[in-house]
Amino acid sequence: MASQEKPRIFPVDDFVRDELYPGYKQAFGSQPFVAGPVRPFSKADNARYWLRDSLHFSEGMVPASIALLDDAQTWGAQLGAEIVGVPPTRGSVNRLAGTHVYIGTIDVDTDWQVQARAARFGQYVTPILADFDSYWAMRAGELQSAYDYFDTLDLTAMDPRQLWTAVKDGYAFHRRAWFIHFEVMYVLTANYLAFYQLAEEIGLEGSLVSAFLSGQQTFYSKTDEGLWKLADRARELEVTAPLLHADPADMRAQLEALPHGKTWVAEFDAFLQTYGWRTEETCRIDTPSWIEDPSPALYAIGSFLAKPTGFDFHTTRQQAAAERDAQIEAARRTVNGSDLQRFNEALASNQAANFAWWNEEHNYLIDRRAAIPVRRASLELGARLVNEGKLRQPDDIFFLFKPELFAVMEDAGPGWGELASMIPDRRAYFEDWRRRGPELPTMLGTIPDTVPDPIMIEVFGLSGHFLETLKGGAGAAELRGFPAAKGIAEGVARVITSVTDLHMVQPGDILVCGGTTTEWTPVFGIIKACVCDTGGSLTHAAIVSREYGIPCVVGTAAATQTIKTGDRVRVDGRQGTVQVFPSQAP
Amino acid sequence: MTSDVLDLSVIRITDSQRVGAKVARLGELAYRGWRVPDGYAVTVDALGSWLPTAARSELARLLRGHTEGTAALDRLATQAQALIESEQLPPWLEDAVTAAHERLRKRTGLGGRLRVAVRSSAIAEDGAGASFAGQFSTFLGIQRNEDVLHHIRKCWSSRYTARALDYGRRIGRYPLPAHDLAVGVLQLVDVRSAGVIFTLDPVTGDRGRMVVEANWGFGESVVSGHVTPDQWAVDRASGRILDRTVGAKRHWSVFDPTAAKVELKPLPADLTGLPCLDDDEVGYLCGKAAEIETAEGVPQDVEWAIARDAPFPDNVFFLQHRPETTWAEQAPAQEPVPADPPARAFDPVQYALRNVFKVPGT
Numbered sequence: 001m002a003s004q005e006k007p008r009i010f011p012v013d014d015f016v017r018d019e020l021y022p023g024y025k026q027a028f029g030s031q032p033f034v035a036g037p038v039r040p041f042s043k044a045d046n047a048r049y050w051l052r053d054s055l056h057f058s059e060g061m062v063p064a065s066i067a068l069l070d071d072a073q074t075w076g077a078q079l080g081a082e083i084v085g086v087p088p089t090r091g092s093v094n095r096l097a098g099t100h101v102y103i104g105t106i107d108v109d110t111d112w113q114v115q116a117r118a119a120r121f122g123q124y125v126t127p128i129l130a131d132f133d134s135y136w137a138m139r140a141g142e143l144q145s146a147y148d149y150f151d152t153l154d155l156t157a158m159d160p161r162q163l164w165t166a167v168k169d170g171y172a173f174h175r176r177a178w179f180i181h182f183e184v185m186y187v188l189t190a191n192y193l194a195f196y197q198l199a200e201e202i203g204l205e206g207s208l209v210s211a212f213l214s215g216q217q218t219f220y221s222k223t224d225e226g227l228w229k230l231a232d233r234a235r236e237l238e239v240t241a242p243l244l245h246a247d248p249a250d251m252r253a254q255l256e257a258l259p260h261g262k263t264w265v266a267e268f269d270a271f272l273q274t275y276g277w278r279t280e281e282t283c284r285i286d287t288p289s290w291i292e293d294p295s296p297a298l299y300a301i302g303s304f305l306a307k308p309t310g311f312d313f314h315t316t317r318q319q320a321a322a323e324r325d326a327q328i329e330a331a332r333r334t335v336n337g338s339d340l341q342r343f344n345e346a347l348a349s350n351q352a353a354n355f356a357w358w359n360e361e362h363n364y365l366i367d368r369r370a371a372i373p374v375r376r377a378s379l380e381l382g383a384r385l386v387n388e389g390k391l392r393q394p395d396d397i398f399f400l401f402k403p404e405l406f407a408v409m410e411d412a413g414p415g416w417g418e419l420a421s422m423i424p425d426r427r428a429y430f431e432d433w434r435r436r437g438p439e440l441p442t443m444l445g446t447i448p449d450t451v452p453d454p455i456m457i458e459v460f461g462l463s464g465h466f467l468e469t470l471k472g473g474a475g476a477a478e479l480r481g482f483p484a485a486k487g488i489a490e491g492v493a494r495v496i497t498s499v500t501d502l503h504m505v506q507p508g509d510i511l512v513c514g515g516t517t518t519e520w521t522p523v524f525g526i527i528k529a530c531v532c533d534t535g536g537s538l539t540h541a542a543i544v545s546r547e548y549g550i551p552c553v554v555g556t557a558a559a560t561q562t563i564k565t566g567d568r569v570r571v572d573g574r575q576g577t578v579q580v581f582p583s584q585a586p
Numbered sequence: 587m588t589s590d591v592l593d594l595s596v597i598r599i600t601d602s603q604r605v606g607a608k609v610a611r612l613g614e615l616a617y618r619g620w621r622v623p624d625g626y627a628v629t630v631d632a633l634g635s636w637l638p639t640a641a642r643s644e645l646a647r648l649l650r651g652h653t654e655g656t657a658a659l660d661r662l663a664t665q666a667q668a669l670i671e672s673e674q675l676p677p678w679l680e681d682a683v684t685a686a687h688e689r690l691r692k693r694t695g696l697g698g699r700l701r702v703a704v705r706s707s708a709i710a711e712d713g714a715g716a717s718f719a720g721q722f723s724t725f726l727g728i729q730r731n732e733d734v735l736h737h738i739r740k741c742w743s744s745r746y747t748a749r750a751l752d753y754g755r756r757i758g759r760y761p762l763p764a765h766d767l768a769v770g771v772l773q774l775v776d777v778r779s780a781g782v783i784f785t786l787d788p789v790t791g792d793r794g795r796m797v798v799e800a801n802w803g804f805g806e807s808v809v810s811g812h813v814t815p816d817q818w819a820v821d822r823a824s825g826r827i828l829d830r831t832v833g834a835k836r837h838w839s840v841f842d843p844t845a846a847k848v849e850l851k852p853l854p855a856d857l858t859g860l861p862c863l864d865d866d867e868v869g870y871l872c873g874k875a876a877e878i879e880t881a882e883g884v885p886q887d888v889e890w891a892i893a894r895d896a897p898f899p900d901n902v903f904f905l906q907h908r909p910e911t912t913w914a915e916q917a918p919a920q921e922p923v924p925a926d927p928p929a930r931a932f933d934p935v936q937y938a939l940r941n942v943f944k945v946p947g948t
Contacts, residue, residue: 087943111946118945122935129934193942194934201941338824338931341873345932454942 036078036106038070038094041444049451050095050102050444051460055515055534056282056367058498060099060434063426064378067402068283068371069094071175073103077455080182085121086190087114088452091182098433100440103460105453125187132353139180143365146173150373151277155380163381164409170374171402177370181362188355189454192538195346202339204331207483207576210537212328212347213356214546215321219364220518221547223275225313227297227522230268231304239264243302248295272297278368280499280519285375286398299503300522307507311525320547359459359538363518390416392423399426438497442514442533442557447471461515461536461555469557479556479563482535483576484542487551489529490570493563493580510571512563515554516541524548529571531559531578545573553578590632591682593689594625594772604629606707608906609770618881620874620904624693625702625772626686630709632679633742633767641673645746659748666746671739683738684731687771694773701729701774701841704737706744709766722750722767726804726848727774727841734771741769774841775903779862780805780891781815783871784910785822785879793885795828796820796872802862803838804848805889805905812850813837816861820872823931827868832861867892870899878907885910 041050053073061069074094081091090106108114128135150173153166192213196206234240237260246254255261276290276297290297304311328347335343382394391397397405400419407413447470451462461482469480494509496502499519505511507526515534524530524544532541535554545552551573559578563569568581597605597613605613605627616622637645648666675683691700706722723744725737744750745767781800786793799815801807808815813836819829838853863871875888886907893901939948 087939087945114943114945115947118939118943118948121939125935190938190942191934194938197941198932198937338826341825342932345930346934346937349932349934452943 036074036093038066038074038096041095041097041102045095045104046445048104048445049448050104051456051462051534052097052440052442052444053094053101053103053460054437054497055460055517055540057101057284058281058437058514059284059500060430060437061096061101061284062099062286062398062430063401064285064398064405065283066096067171068174068285068374069101071171072178072181072283072370073101075175076178077182078106079179080186083179084124084183084186085117085119086186086454087117087121089454092453092456097440097444098436099430100433100437102444103456104445105451105456107452121190125190128187129191129349129353136184136358139184140365143177143180143370146177146373147277147369150376153377155377158380160384163377163384166377167374167381167409168406170377174370174374177366181366184358184362185455188353188358189458191350191353192355192458193454195350196537198342198346199331202335202343204334204343207537208327208331209350210356210484210542211324211546212331213350213354214543215317215324216354216357217317218357218360219275220360220521221313221317223364224521224525226271226275227300228304228311228313228525230264230271231301232310233267234264234301234305237261237264240305243298244305248298251298268294268297277372278364278518279371279375280368281517282367283371285371285378286395289369289372289375296519303503303505303507303522303526307526316547316549320549355458355538356543360518360540360543368518385416391420396420396423399423399430443470458536458538461532461534461539463536463555466534466555466557477580479531479553479559479578479580481531481553481556481559481576481578482537482542483572483574484535484537484539484554485530485545485550485552486574487529487549488570488572488574489551490568491528493531493565493567493569494527495560495563495565497560510569512559512565512569513541514560515539516544520544524550529569529573530554531556531563531569531571533557533559533561590629590679591686592627592629593686594622594627597627603709604631604768605770606630606709606768607908608705608707609768610707611907612770612772612905615878615904615907620878621900621902622904623703623773623775624690625770626690627707628679628683628738628769628771630766630768632682633738633769636675636679636742637670637673641669644669656748659751663746663748663751667743670743670746673739675735675739680735683735683771687731687734690771690773696773698729701727702734703770703772703774704728704734704741705770705772706741707768707770708745709768723747726806727843738769738771742767772905775891775893776895777804777891778802778894778901779867780905781808781862781889783875783888783890784885785875785888786885786910787819788887788910794822796822796875798863798868798871800862801833801835801838802853802857803840805891806839806848807835807837807850809889810850813853816863818863818868820868822872822876825869825872825931827865830861832859834858835862863892867898867902870902874902874904875907878904882907882909 073092077091078093081089088108090108092103092105095102095104108117150170155163155166158166196209199209200206234243239255239258239261242251242254252265255265272291272294276294279287279289280296281287332340332343378397379394382391382397385391385397386394404413404419408416408419447467449467450464451457456462463482465480489510491508491510493512494505495512496505497514499517502520502523505523505527509527510529510531511523511527512531515532516530517540520540521544525548527550529551530541530545532539532554533556535541539554541552541554551571553571553573553576556578563580564583566583568583570579592605594613594616597610598617599610599614601613602610609627612622645666648662651662691697694700703724703726705724708722723741725740728734728737779800779802781798782805784797787795787797798818798820799808801813801815807813814833815835816833817831818827820826821828835853835858837850839848840851842849871890875886878888879886887910888907889905891903891905893903936948939945
């Protein structure tokens with residue numbers, strides 16, 4: 001064939017040099033960022049505010065995870081904000097304290113840029129909101145077809161070149177997934193906040209708005225339902241003992257030894273095939289999916305079994321939907337005339353493009369899943385490198401920075417010997433910082449009076465009140481926060497600072513934590529109430545509490561510092577207050 | 587054959603080639619949750635084949651004849667209509683209609699007391715560009731089964747009135763194809779007030795204004811132009827009533843039980859100066875009409891009726907809607923494609939820019 005001809009080469013050698021203009025540095029061209037890459041803190045960062053993101057990354061980042069963080073909360077958010085044209089913000093930017101992630105935002109600070117962004121924001125967002133279903137179906141379809149491809153790759157059968165290609169494709173996909181994430185998120189946040197502001201303008205409480213939009217089934221509510229069903233099945237099949245008492249490592253063997261154990265395990269495996277393509281945290285290449293390690297799912301089932309009865313999802317969901325509809329009707333009765341028409345249209349727009357729903361639903365397609373293709377391919381590559389004597393264990397590969405891995409795989413930069421020699425120290429560094437994680441401050445830098453980024457307000461809860469409380473410091477006997485889910489509950493507090501401690505929560509506890517993510521969802525079936533340091537109306541804890549019908553107060557700023565495990569607390573989810581009665585008399 | 591006669595509950599807009607645009611729209615409205623009178627439809631296929639062969643040939647011969655001049659056209663129309671009305675519907679069709687009518691009596695719970703409107707529903711009617719509105723007949727207040735059958739034939743023969751033939755010829759549809767007319771049989775609402783809403787100002791084409799025209803009694807007095815109706819002009823964006831005029835309503839259309847039909851009668855003096863709708867009713871009608879327009883993507887005129895015997899708003903019925911053709915033809919540039927929704931009271935994007943992001947000048 002003609003294409004077998006040798007390619008003609010026009011050598012670039014004449015133009016290879018370190019210098020360009022006088023004073024030019026390579027670094028000038030090495031920032032593929034819209035606004036700024038992940039970095040360690042520098043002195044200049046004191047002038048800005050930084051919020052610890054223990055919501056998404058509680059345990060710290062191994063070197064390979066830093067590239068994934070770069071794709072996500074840094075590059076993805078910046079590109080999303082740029083393309084959507086959010087007027088006041090250029091997205092978020094990350095700093096690392098040791099291995100731990102802090103998030104800040106980049107305000108747009110010139111009038112012209114705000115105006116120019118406002119103009120294109122309308123052009124971009126309007127058609128998407130006009131038919132959100134089709135738009136999300138397109139994006140979700142793109143993601144799903146990528147997973148159909150990556151999840152079925154037979155990595156062990158690949159030759160070295162194919163496997164390396166799978167790693168690179170995995171990284172490319174991860175980056176793309178995170179652009180989609182922030183594109184959709186900014187569009188929906190605007191829709192949501194417009195409704196929120198309108199509600200306040202026409203005399204309704206803005207905090208009602210997320211309640212109006214609650215009660216939609218998501219992939220995660222289905223996951224929870226599946227877990228509860230498996231708990232019920234465990235009772236029927238009389239296999240509860242290992243689920244309650246066995247060490248996770250032996251659990252499968254102990255289950256299969258029981259008369260109906262194999263039946264239950266088969267049902268559990270089928271559940272995992274649908275719901276198990278998820279990791280526990282975001283961008284953490286070192287965390288396994290449930291398919292690899294189902295311990296989190298088994299823990300959840302065990303904690304459900306600790307409750308005497310099952311959870312009636314059907315009735316709870318119907319009650320939640322009826323209550324939501326009643327709240328909407330009650331609101332409608334209080335507004336008049338053209339206000340009512342605006343209310344109806346804003347509600348319809350938000351029901352059609354529903355942030356409260358999407359904020360849960362998207363995790364399964366993006367946050368908890370997008371890193372799995374890279375992880376699987378990297379681990380296979382790591383295993384082969386162990387066989388070749390280049391690494392000592394497969395997950396050593398997670399302790400290489402992405403540019404290092406790419407360079408060595410493409411035969412550039414330092415060789416394997418040099419890289420491998422750094423890994424033990426890097427592991428020790430990671431462990432050291434992991435231990436220090438719970439002591440790290442919630443906030444660093446200069447606390448501002450207001451934060452303009454809508455995602456920072458609604459998801460992270462950086463409201464004016466929150467910022468005030470932070471400035472005032474902890475220690476008050478009554479905490480105030482955002483009234484996220486109504487109801488009053490009194491009980492014993494359980495302070496949890498990491499998802500890995502979640503199994504310590506007992507039925508009837510009042511959960512006190514920094515913030516919750518999807519992985520915390522199962523615990524909402526056994527707790528009496530929830531209190532969080534961070535969070536706004538769209539926080540995970542707010543949404544899930546409403547669905548489980550328990551009181552919740554978020555954005556208290558100082559709950560985990562003020563409350564100790566064992567204290568009695570009284571949570572008022574309508575007033576947004578938490579009273580603390582310390583367990584030792586003063 | 588059950589497909590010759592369809593209950594309204596199974597009819598959708600996609601059936602317009604079988605049951606005519608008018609009834610298909612009504613079925614779709616009901617399906618989407620708007621209150622409409624219940625009923626059934628005799629399909630185009632059933633009616634296209636009901637005439638015996640001999641009558642059909644005779645009709646075709648008549649229509650080929652010379653039709654220049656009003657007198658000739660009148661004579662032709664009279665002959666054609668007499669020919670059709672002298673024929674009985676075939677037994678298979680009579681049986682299907684009778685069964686459907688019995689089902690309707692059961693569904694409404696009225697039994698033999700049920701009164702219906704027998705309405706022509708043409709395929710060409712109300713289509714884009716030309717309106718056959720009012721060309722074909724509608725008969726109101728029909729109660730007995732044999733009268734229903736008779737008026738279905740009368741609907742069919744109304745295709746051959748002089749006016750309809752002339753109109754068909756002017757728009758290039760002459761002779762009318764056989765398979766172009768269905769008949770809807772619909773529960774007759776006990777009407778207190780009725781009329782039409784235009785989702786744009788029918789005089790100026792201003793899309794910012796909706797206009798409601800109404801009279802006491804059945805809507806026929808309004809649609810036929812026999813009275814000067816009450817009129818409200820409503821600002822689309824705010825829903826505010828901009829203008830209200832109490833019409834000099836000397837007559838109304840009422841159901842006359844002895845004549846067994848709706849007739850135009852003098853309006854009692856105490857009702858003449860009284861507006862036949864209150865502001866809540868006007869607001870409700872405009873809101874619903876705007877929803878219909880949004881769903882259709884083009885301005886509509888919507889016929890509605892308010893019943894005497896149920897509480898508001900359960901007593902508001904929608905009878906039919908169609909594209910507002912005058913302005914569709916005259917101002918195509920202003921005609922929105924469906925992607926351009928009608929004026930909204932709330933635009934989340936503009937609102938977010940102004941009130942959330944606080945962008946100066948938005």
